[in-house]
Amino acid sequence: MDTSSSNKPLGGRVAVVGTGSRAAMFVRGIVARPSSQVVAFCEPNSIRAAYYNELLQSLGAPSVPVYQPTQFDSMLKKEAVDMVVITCMDALHDQYIVPALEAGVRVLTEKPMTTDADKCRKILETVNRTGQHITVTFNYRYNPVHELVKRTIADGKIGKVISVHFEWLLDTVHGADYFRRWHRQKENSGGLMVHKAGHHFDLVNWWIDAQPEVVAGFGKLAFYGDEAGKQHGWAKDYVRARGSEEAKKDPFAIDLEADPTLKRLYVFASGIGIEDDMSVMVRYNTGATLTYHLTAYSPWEGYRVMFNGSIGRLELEVVESQFRLLSDMEGMDGLIHGNRALPHAGDVKVTLHNLWQKPENIPVKIDHAGHGGGDKRMLNVLFGPLPGEAAETGDASKQGANERDGALALAVGVLANESFKTGKFMDIKSLNLPL
Known part of the structure; x- marks a missing residue:
C-alpha cells in the first residue's frame, strides 16, 4: 500500500460528523484558522447540533446547516465540502469514511479508525481503489x-x-x-x-x-457489572441512583436526572x-x-x-x-x-x-x-499553525498516522x-x- 499523503495542511470547507465532546476541540481549532471554516454538521441529535451551532456563534463564526446521516452524500455536494472530521460513535466511522473517500473528500477520523476487521478491510480497499488517504488522530x-x-x-x-x-x-x-x-x-x-x-x-x-x-x-x-459487583460488594441494592438515600453512600453513583439514557445505566448493572x-x-x-x-x-x-x-x-x-x-x-x-x-x-x-x-x-x-499537550500540537500539524505561531516540527509531525x-x-x-x-x-x- 502506498502510504504517501499530501503535505498540504488539512482544512478548507470542513464538515463535522458527530457532535460529542471530542468534536469541540476540532471545531475550535478549525474556526481559529483563517484558512478553514466549519460549513456543516452531520448529527441526528438536534439538541447536540444546536449546542454546537451555539459554540460556533460564541467563537464568532456563523451557524451552519445540520444534516442527518442519510443526507451525508448530499451534504458533501451541496456544501462543497473539502474535508470531513469524523467524531461519531466508533462503530459508525466506516459509514462516512468510505463515501467521503469515494467523493474525493479528505478524511480525518478520530481513533480508533473503526472497530472490526471487516470494516477495516472495506476502508483499506477503498483507499487502494481511490488513491485517497486518511488521517487518524492518534494524539498521543x-x-x-x-x-x-x-x-x-x-x-x-x-x-x-x-x-x-x-x-x-x-x-x-x-x-x-x-x-x-x-x-x-x-x-x-x-x-x-x-x-x-x-x-x-x-x-x-x-x-x-x-x-x-x-x-x-x-x-x-x-x-x-452485575455479577462481579455482587461478588466484591460494591454493587448497591437499589433500582437506580435517582432520589435514593442509599445512592448518597455509593461512590459509583452519578446524578442522572438530566439524561434519560444515563438513567438506565449503572456500572454494576447487567448487560x-x-x-x-x-x-x-x-x-x-x-x-x-x-x-x-x-x-x-x-x-x-x-x-x-x-x-x-x-x-x-x-x-x-x-x-x-x-x-x-x-x-x-x-x-x-x-x-x-x-x-x-x-x-x-x-x-x-x-x-x-x-x-x-x-x-x-x-x-x-x-x-x-x-x-499532555498532544491535542494542541496535533492541531498545529494537521491544520497548520495559528497566526503568529511556529509550525510544529516534532517527530509526530514527520510521521503522522494514516x-x-x-x-x-x-x-x-x-x-x-x-x-x-x-x-x-x-x-x-x-x-x-x-x-
Whole structure:
C-alpha cells in the first residue's frame, strides 16, 4: 500500500460528523484558522447540533446547516465540502469514511479508525481503489514526553529493542465512565482493547518502528457489572441512583436526572459487554515482544512503560492522578499528565539505564494541556499553525498516522478480543487486511 499523503495542511470547507465532546476541540481549532471554516454538521441529535451551532456563534463564526446521516452524500455536494472530521460513535466511522473517500473528500477520523476487521478491510480497499488517504488522530504521538521516548529509542540509546512492557491504569472515575456509556457494548466501541488501548498499540508500533504479527491474551469483566459487583460488594441494592438515600453512600453513583439514557445505566448493572481487566502479548516483525496490561478499576491513573534493549533499558512513568476523592466523581475525564490545580495530580519520569552505568533521569517537558499537550500540537500539524505561531516540527509531525497505522493499531485490539474468546494465539494474516 502506498502510504504517501499530501503535505498540504488539512482544512478548507470542513464538515463535522458527530457532535460529542471530542468534536469541540476540532471545531475550535478549525474556526481559529483563517484558512478553514466549519460549513456543516452531520448529527441526528438536534439538541447536540444546536449546542454546537451555539459554540460556533460564541467563537464568532456563523451557524451552519445540520444534516442527518442519510443526507451525508448530499451534504458533501451541496456544501462543497473539502474535508470531513469524523467524531461519531466508533462503530459508525466506516459509514462516512468510505463515501467521503469515494467523493474525493479528505478524511480525518478520530481513533480508533473503526472497530472490526471487516470494516477495516472495506476502508483499506477503498483507499487502494481511490488513491485517497486518511488521517487518524492518534494524539498521543504528539505528546512531547512520548516524542522524547521515540527519539531516545531511535537514537539507539538502548540498542535494539528486545521487549516492551506496558501497564495502563484507569481509575474508578475515568475508568468507570466507559461502563456507563455506549462504550460498554463491544459492537459500538470494540471494547477497551480497541477504543482505548488502540492509543497504546499505535504508540508501541511507532516507538519501536515495528509491525505486530501475533497476538494472544486474556480478558475478563472482574470489577464492574452485575455479577462481579455482587461478588466484591460494591454493587448497591437499589433500582437506580435517582432520589435514593442509599445512592448518597455509593461512590459509583452519578446524578442522572438530566439524561434519560444515563438513567438506565449503572456500572454494576447487567448487560455490560466489555472487559475491565485485560492481559495481552504481541510479537512483532522485528522479533520484539510486548506484554500489555489494562486495569479499568484502579485507585490511581497513569501508565508505566519499560523498554528492554541490547545495551540498556528505558523506563517511562506517567502518574495522571495519585488517588481519587469521592468529590471527584462528577469529573469523569482523566487528568492527562496531571492538573496542577488538583492536590493529587501526578508527575512524569523518564529514566535511562545503560549496562554498567548509573541511571540517567532524562529531562522531561511536561505539558498539562489536553493529552499532555498532544491535542494542541496535533492541531498545529494537521491544520497548520495559528497566526503568529511556529509550525510544529516534532517527530509526530514527520510521521503522522494514516490508514495503515490505524489498521495496525486496530489489528492488535481485534486479535486480542478474538483471543479472549478462543484462547488461541492469533496471527494478523488471519484478518486478510490489504496493508
